Amino acid sequence: MEAILEMQGITKAFPGVRALDNVNLVVRSGEIHAVVGENGAGKSTLMKVLGGVYPYDSYTGAIRFEGRERRFRDVSDSEKLGIIIIHQELALVPQLSIAENIFLGNEPRIGGPFGPFVIDFPTAYRRTQALLKKVGLAESPSTLVGDLGVGKQQLVEIAKALAKDVKLLILDEPTASLNESDSDALLELLRDLRAHGISCILISHKLNEIAKVADSITILRDGVTVETLDCRAGPASEDHIIRSMVGRPMADRYPRRSPQLGATLFEVKDWQVFDPLHPARPVIKGIDLNIRRGEIVGIAGLMGAGRTEFAMSLFGRSYGRRISGKVLRAGQEIDVSTIEKAVGHGIAYVTEDRKGAGLVLNDEVGRNTTLANLPAVAPRGIVDRGREYVVATDFRRKLNIRCANVFQQVVNLSGGNQQKVVLSKWLFADPQLLMLDEPTRGIDVGAKFEIYSIIARLAEEGRCVMLISSEMPELLGMCDRIYVMCEGAFVAEFPVAEASQEKIMRAIVKAGSH
Amino acid sequence: MERQATAQQSLVEHGSAGAAAPAEASASTVRASYLDYLKHNMREYGMLLSLVAIMVFFQFMTDGTLLQPLNLTNLVLQNSYIVIMALGMLLVIVAGCIDLSVGSVCGFIGALAAVLMVEYGLHFVPAVLICLLAGALIGGVQGWFVAFARIPSFIVTLAGMLVFKGLALALLQGQSVGPFPTQFQLISSGFVPDFFHVEGLRLTSLLLGAAVAVLMLVSRVRSRASRISYGMEEEPWLLFITKNLVFAAILVYLSYLLASYKGLPNVLIVMGALMLLYDFATNRTTIGRRVYALGGNAKAAKLSGIKTERLAFYTFVNMGVLAALAGLVFAARLNTATPKAGLGFELDVIAACFIGGASASGGVGKVMGAVIGAFIMGVMNNGMSILGVGIDYQQVIKGLVLLAAVYVDVYNKNK
Numbered sequence: 032m033e034a035i036l037e038m039q040g041i042t043k044a045f046p047g048v049r050a051l052d053n054v055n056l057v058v059r060s061g062e063i064h065a066v067v068g069e070n071g072a073g074k075s076t077l078m079k080v081l082g083g084v085y086p087y088d089s090y091t092g093a094i095r096f097e098g099r100e101r102r103f104r105d106v107s108d109s110e111k112l113g114i115i116i117i118h119q120e121l122a123l124v125p126q127l128s129i130a131e132n133i134f135l136g137n138e139p140r141i142g143g144p145f146g147p148f149v150i151d152f153p154t155a156y157r158r159t160q161a162l163l164k165k166v167g168l169a170e171s172p173s174t175l176v177g178d179l180g181v182g183k184q185q186l187v188e189i190a191k192a193l194a195k196d197v198k199l200l201i202l203d204e205p206t207a208s209l210n211e212s213d214s215d216a217l218l219e220l221l222r223d224l225r226a227h228g229i230s231c232i233l234i235s236h237k238l239n240e241i242a243k244v245a246d247s248i249t250i251l252r253d254g255v256t257v258e259t260l261d262c263r264a265g266p267a268s269e270d271h272i273i274r275s276m277v278g279r280p281m282a283d284r285y286p287r288r289s290p291q292l293g294a295t296l297f298e299v300k301d302w303q304v305f306d307p308l309h310p311a312r313p314v315i316k317g318i319d320l321n322i323r324r325g326e327i328v329g330i331a332g333l334m335g336a337g338r339t340e341f342a343m344s345l346f347g348r349s350y351g352r353r354i355s356g357k358v359l360r361a362g363q364e365i366d367v368s369t370i371e372k373a374v375g376h377g378i379a380y381v382t383e384d385r386k387g388a389g390l391v392l393n394d395e396v397g398r399n400t401t402l403a404n405l406p407a408v409a410p411r412g413i414v415d416r417g418r419e420y421v422v423a424t425d426f427r428r429k430l431n432i433r434c435a436n437v438f439q440q441v442v443n444l445s446g447g448n449q450q451k452v453v454l455s456k457w458l459f460a461d462p463q464l465l466m467l468d469e470p471t472r473g474i475d476v477g478a479k480f481e482i483y484s485i486i487a488r489l490a491e492e493g494r495c496v497m498l499i500s501s502e503m504p505e506l507l508g509m510c511d512r513i514y515v516m517c518e519g520a521f522v523a524e525f526p527v528a529e530a531s532q533e534k535i536m537r538a539i540v541k542a543g544s545h
Numbered sequence: 546m547e548r549q550a551t552a553q554q555s556l557v558e559h560g561s562a563g564a565a566a567p568a569e570a571s572a573s574t575v576r577a578s579y580l581d582y583l584k585h586n587m588r589e590y591g592m593l594l595s596l597v598a599i600m601v602f603f604q605f606m607t608d609g610t611l612l613q614p615l616n617l618t619n620l621v622l623q624n625s626y627i628v629i630m631a632l633g634m635l636l637v638i639v640a641g642c643i644d645l646s647v648g649s650v651c652g653f654i655g656a657l658a659a660v661l662m663v664e665y666g667l668h669f670v671p672a673v674l675i676c677l678l679a680g681a682l683i684g685g686v687q688g689w690f691v692a693f694a695r696i697p698s699f700i701v702t703l704a705g706m707l708v709f710k711g712l713a714l715a716l717l718q719g720q721s722v723g724p725f726p727t728q729f730q731l732i733s734s735g736f737v738p739d740f741f742h743v744e745g746l747r748l749t750s751l752l753l754g755a756a757v758a759v760l761m762l763v764s765r766v767r768s769r770a771s772r773i774s775y776g777m778e779e780e781p782w783l784l785f786i787t788k789n790l791v792f793a794a795i796l797v798y799l800s801y802l803l804a805s806y807k808g809l810p811n812v813l814i815v816m817g818a819l820m821l822l823y824d825f826a827t828n829r830t831t832i833g834r835r836v837y838a839l840g841g842n843a844k845a846a847k848l849s850g851i852k853t854e855r856l857a858f859y860t861f862v863n864m865g866v867l868a869a870l871a872g873l874v875f876a877a878r879l880n881t882a883t884p885k886a887g888l889g890f891e892l893d894v895i896a897a898c899f900i901g902g903a904s905a906s907g908g909v910g911k912v913m914g915a916v917i918g919a920f921i922m923g924v925m926n927n928g929m930s931i932l933g934v935g936i937d938y939q940q941v942i943k944g945l946v947l948l949a950a951v952y953v954d955v956y957n958k959n960k
Contacts, residue, residue: 349848370850380848388848391841393908402838403849409831416829417775424776456849 033098035060035230036081036114036199041092043076043085050076051090052254058199058247063221063231065241068251068276069503074234077251078201082116083109096199113198117188117205125177130159132176133191162190166220182213189220200224201232206240218244236333238273238540242266250275269540270533277503277532284480285508286487292511293324294361296495297378297464302356304344310352314340316519318356322464322495327486329498329510331535337519338499339383342466346380347373360463374403377463381453381470383499389453390441397423397437399452404460426455430485447478454485464495471505483509503532517542590788592902592917595950599921603928610931611924614806617799622733622878624923625812626651626871628916630890631897632823633867635915636860638898639827641840641907642691642698644861645891646705647868650683652887653709654872659722659882662729669729677869683709684865685858692857706891714884723881732815733878736808747808754800754809757817758793765789812874819867824912836860840907896943897922900950921946 036058043051051073058064068074080090083103087094094101096112103109123132130152139154140147159172168186176184185205192200202221206214214237221231221244235241241248248267250257257275260267304315314337322328330338343350345358347370358367360376367373373380382388390399400423401408408419423437430451434444441452450470457465467486471479486509490496500506506513513530515523515538523538604611611617630647637644654676661672683705690701724730741748765785773779780788803809827833838846839853847853871890876882901918903910922943929939 346848347850370848371852374850382848384844388842388844391838391845391908394837394841398834398837402834402846402851405831405834409834412831414829414831414834417771417777420772420775420777 033060034058034095035097037093037095038077038081039093039095041077041080041090041094043080043090050254051080053092054251054254054256056249056256057259058230058232061225061228061230062246063225063233063244065233065235065245065248066251067235067238067241067248067272069501072251072276073254074251075203076254078116078203078232078234081109081201082106082114110195113196114201115192115195115197115199116201117185117192117203119204121181121184121188123176123184123187126175128173128175129163129170129179129187129190130155130172132187133159133162133172133194135191137195158194159190162193165193166190167216180213182209182216185209185213185217186220189224197229199230199232201234203234204236205233206235206237214240236539238269242269248272252276273533273536273540277536284483284504286480286484288327288487288490288509290327290490290511291325291493293493295321295323296361297322298357298359298362299345300357300359302341302345302358303354304340304351305353307350307352314351314519315344318519318521320497320514320521322497324493324495325490326512327490327496327498327510329500329506329513330516331500331503331506331513331539332516333539334501336516336539338516339468340519341516342380342468342497342499345373346370346378346466349380374460374462377461378466379403379457379460379462379464380466381457381468383468383472385446385449385453385473389456390449392442393440395438396427396432396434396441396444396452399441400426400437400455400459403456407459422459423455426459430455430458431481445478447474447481450474450478450482451485454482458489462494464497465489466497466499468499469501470498471500471502503535506530506535507532515539515542592914596917596921596924599924599928603924603931607928607931611928612802614802616927616931617802618806618810620923620927621803621810621813621816623927624919625733625810625816626875626878627890627893627897627923628816628919629819629867629871629874630864630894631901631915631919632819632912633860633864634894635823635898635901635903635910635912636827636836637698637864638895638903638905639840639907639910640836640857640860641843642857642860643895644687644698644702644864644868645895646683646687646702646709647864647871647894648887648890648892649706649709649713650680650865650868650887651872651875651890652882652884653683653713653716654680654869655876655882655886656713656716656722656884658729658873658876659725660716662725663722669726673729673873676873677866680865680867680869680872681862682865684862684868687865688858688861691861692854698861713886717882717884719884721881721883723879725877725880730877730880731811733810733812733874734880735811737811737814739808745805747804747806750808751797751801751804754804755797757800758796761796762789762793815874820912820916827912832856832859837908840909842908893919893922896947900947902954918950 034057036056038054038056041051041054041056042049054073054077056066056077066074066077076085079085081094083106086104087102094103096114101109101112124135127135134150134155139151139158141149141151156172163170163172166186166189168183168190170179170183176187179187189200205217209217218240221233224231233241233245242262246263247259247261249259250272252275260272299318299320302315302318302320303313306312306314318341320328330341332338340350344354345367348354348368349370357364359365365376367376367378386392391402397419401419405414408415408422420437426432427434427437432444432448432451432455434448441449444452454470470486471482474482486496486498498506498510507527507530510527512527513525513535514521515525515535517539522542523535525534600611611620630651634644634647657679658672658676661667661675662669687698687701687705690696691698736747737750737753739747739749769779769785779785800809803813827836835846835851835856838849838851839856843853872887875886879886897919898910898915899905899918900921901911901914901916903915925943925946926939929942934942
């Protein structure tokens with residue numbers, strides 16, 4: 032079988048990071064090719080290169096599709112050839128019907144003088160019906176997409192791809208938010224498409240699903256191709272895949288710590304949270320957690336496991352509805368029902384969405400620093416700007432924030448320095464429990480070490496740190512204890528000495544596949 | 546890699562570091578060249594310079610009529626209500642909202658005042674208090690819908706605009722109602738009393754103007770000194786002193802001009818006091834600071850423990866009170882309440898804020914910018930009227946100036 036796609040020596044760098052380093056990917060015509068790797072291994076970046084999201088002069092390497100070298104300037108270039116990506120966040124307009132979504136930007140027109148401007152709805156509906164039949168979706172073409180569940184929306188996306196004469200279909204974590212039967216239906220559909228000669232790249236964390244459908248598996252790690260396995264003769268061993276995904280030597284990338292654990296300071300008991308939009312759907316299912324003074328506790332899990340939701344619901348109910356459970360500080364139950372109260376009890380939450388929810392981007396470094404504890408520099412409600420300046424300059428020095436002065440707008444700082452400003456803001460509130468959500472996401476390696484050093488020092492000062500991270504080496508390098516979270520519950524707990532990436536991955540895979 | 550020198554200084558303690566900061570910063574103060582400073586503060590100087598340029602232009606074109614004492618007094622009286630509302634509007638815009646209802650509220654409160662004082666013969670003090678309270682209530686209701694019911698402010702205040710325009714008509718039953726009691730008229734038509742009886746000059750007014758200029762100079766110098774003592778970078782000394790002396794001179798000169806007519810209008814005193822109050826509130830208080838954070842990034846503000854809903858609510862209450870005050874000033878100036886009062890004021894007020902550098906997406910804007918913006922609009926209105934430019938082309942020109950001001954702003958930002 033000849034190859035439909037060959038990606039050779041793809042290298043793509045962002046400021047401070049090399050996301051892809053000489054990656055090779057060969058997809059044979061008419062196969063289902065799985066691409067696996069940890070979060071941040073470069074899977075999505077690779078697909079964006081393939082789809083033309085990153086135009087051909089922004090990376091190095093060659094893409095050959097159907098035997099010819101291709102240079103995509105944008106997404107429409109790749110779509111014209113039949114390369115279609117279905118992203119994890121579906122690109123459907125909920126207010127429009129299935130038919131309107133399927134032909135969005137590609138509408139059949141009527142003939143005659145007004146032809147180019149008027150949609151030929153009878154044709155659109157007829158073709159939609161045929162497409163829906165192909166993907167096995169029993170809905171009327173005029174149903175609004177917003178009225179469908181996620182599983183059915185996924186099928187609409189595939190129908191949309193079929194309408195564009197797809198030759199290579201790329202699915203990014205298609206089953207992440209689907210239940211068992213929807214997932215099976217989707218996998219069945221992929222097999223069906225394969226029988227009709229459509230090739231497919233499947234990005235997934237669920238190794239059991241991959242074992243069911245994949246003809247080959249390419250494993251990425253840290254932006255490098257580790258290996259490609261051929262599964263046509265027999266399925267690859269899960270152990271082998273996991274080892275390849277995580278098996279990197281843990282270099283000296285973390286500050287050395289000598290943890291001095293004190294008494295248990297914070298406890299969370301039977302914490303339950305429901306989805307704010309679907310009040311019947313539980314998001315956090317009865318979590319128990321405890322943290323000792325000076326301890327760094329990690330929470331591992333895949334995207335969508337509910338880690339951010341858990342932390343935010345603890346932090347003044349910033350997320351969710353019908354929240355129940357207890358939070359104890361030094362054995363006493365505390366009220367964390369508003370952010371103000373949570374901060375008052377010494378809790379701080381450093382968001383994963385640094386720009387969207389952590390900083391006032393067009394404001395100054397200093398003014399961002401004092402925002403969460405403004406009264407401390409504002410006796411009687413009047414800001415003492417001198418005091419504020421001293422505080423901000425002090426943090427700038429201690430956290431080594433690189434900026435011209437504290438009057439610089441944070442929007443002009445690098446990601447690592449922005450993160451230090453967010454940390455300053457919360458350190459100035461003098462918390463006893465810091466919940467850090469992906470504190471090193473999108474930060475280059477050097478700045479990461481600085482952030483790790485700050486975290487280590489906070490623990491050294493006897494504070495409790497809860498570290499949420501999708502990077503397992505980071506958890507293993509920094510934490511004293513690791514909880515593993517899957518689908519809104521803790522499914523395992525390891526002291527760091529007993530933890531390994533394989534064990535964590537296995538706990539997730541095991542919990543996810545029943 | 547080596548560990549950072551921990552030296553056992555806690556990450557969250559401060560104060561001890563304050564001493565080290567000034568030395569480090571004073572070196573860079575010297576480095577900051579004048580050009581650099583001007584470049585970084587272009588916006589603030591640019592605004593004031595545009596106003597001066599426009600004034601000089603019209604002074605020249607109208608053969609000196611613009612700055613004649615009588616006309617200057619009129620200029621102040623004509624713009625007072627716009628300036629007063631611009632103070633509140635600035636906060637609303639900085640918070641990321643808009644208020645389209647201020648013109649109608651202004652007219653409605655004027656009508657309410659007329660009904661209370663003229664038809665019911667109520668004394669002007671309780672009448673004024675009731676009117677201000679009504680303004681707060683109106684702002685509160687609109688603010689509730691915006692902040693707590695989460696309806697976009699554009700829609701809520703568009704509805705309010707219609708409602709209060711209609712209510713003003715209903716209150717007045719389509720008639721003009723007046724005249725007001727003399728004491729009430731003094732809000733707008735009164736002047737600061739004179740104690741010296743110098744021929745052709747209200748010396749008290751001139752002295753008052755001079756005193757304000759001196760106080761301003763002193764406070765600027767003191768705040769500069771205190772900032773330097775904390776080691777903050779400051780604008781170069783020569784620039785600082787020139788700017789402030791010129792500013793003080795202009796202040797004294799303008800009060801001299803006003804003093805050679807009838808003196809400082811009462812409403813100028815009210816306006817001046819409010820300007821200082823709001824400038825202070827936005828720059829120096831926690832409330833002001835939090836409004837900027839709310840408009841800059843509501844999510845981040847909320848996650849920092851700021852009660853964002855309550856804050857948005859109060860910016861509307863504040864706007865309501867100021868719109869009511871403006872309504873009273875306007876009614877007192879016309880000495881009647883008419884159903885057409887306040888028509889289109891919201892446009893001038895909003896334009897003043899945007900000309901003054903406020904951002905439509907929130908989080909950016911200065912009180913003094915909005916005031917200057919209001920006076921740019923006012924001087925153009927006044928100057929073009931003297932020149933005999935028709936109301937038709939006046940609007941065209943004002944519209945183009947608004948667009949140009951914001952375009953220059955956006956262009957500079959993207960550069």
